[in-house]
Amino acid sequence: MIGKKEFFYWLIKGNWPQWFGGILLAFLNIILTIFYKTWGITGDTADWGFRVWSFLGGHPERWTAYFNEVGYKSLYKHPIYNGDTVLNFGLVIGVFLAVTLAGEFRIKKIKSARQVILGLIGGILMGYGARLALGCNVGAMIGGISSQSPHGWIFAVFMIFGSLAGSLIIKKFFIQ
């Protein structure tokens, strides 16, 4: 029998098995599908970019092919008080809560210029790829496969090829 104290300790500091995390995330994804919409991340980061772009004088509303595809109404919704942004922001704060509860929080500084360049290029490629495929590994792979849409499967297979290619690139050019 596990005591209350041990359970609490496990809750805030324990190393949960990954499969357990998978089960919990699956249930949250189902809840989101039923009461909101299937979990996704990068549709929202594109939305932030649209706002910056239109603030700078651009016209993201002219990208009609994209908006038709995603059934977009985002430009009319509130920049902060919208479900996707709240979900993404909540994720960051949830991690912060977990980290501080476990006493593991510290600011990790950038180590090298190489990290910055790789990070920026990696981020741009991820964002670009996610919008072409209409989802990241969360929105397209988890969302698409569990909804039984072919785009989820295609994305997952080619993402694996891509990450193999990425490993080769890193090995070839960045490892001395």
Added chain:
Amino acid sequence: MKRSSQPLPTALAIIFIISYGINLYVQQQLLSALWLIGISLGYILYRSGICFSAICRDPFLFNDFSTARAVLVLLIISFAGTFMFQIYSNVNGMDIPGKFHSWGVHTAIGGILFGIGMVLAGGCAAGTLQRIGEGFILFLIVLSGLVLGSTLGAAHFSWWTTRFASFKPLFLPEIFGWAAGGILTLTILGGLFYLTFVLEKYPSLQNKEDQTWAQKN
């Protein structure tokens, strides 16, 4: 590695979660529910250490299939729940819920670019948000790249879909029928799950050089 808690940041986090939650509740009740779900997602991601960019890296480099298996468990349960809700919606004459999008060459190219970017940046989209919460300054840069890239991707979307093959969104049971479609998806996911146990028995397939490199990094 026994570390004590950090009472002050923890208290700040809890106060912020509650006060911002109330603020959202006042705006719209749904938002406060999504706020709690988002926090749970982050908490689970960090505590279980599930990392989506490790799905294909760990099996090849370390013969470690735990992440791949965890993600397959996630997919199987998520699929089962979604499918039940889809059946329920269909029976009740509602639209079929879920994520459906056009697919074609752009999906494949997007997948490849995303995979490369994920490895270069050192984390997927969810992982980027996670590491910002952990305090990595670097991932604020990855996030700005993500915003820039996703905006460009949306801008170029029609360029890719008009020049290369792109097909209308499709719900697999529309082709195969509800029962066969569901069984097909479950069989593929179950088969992959089984495959992880088979592949685990052949550590000789790995490259020794890769292992030492990955351990160093």
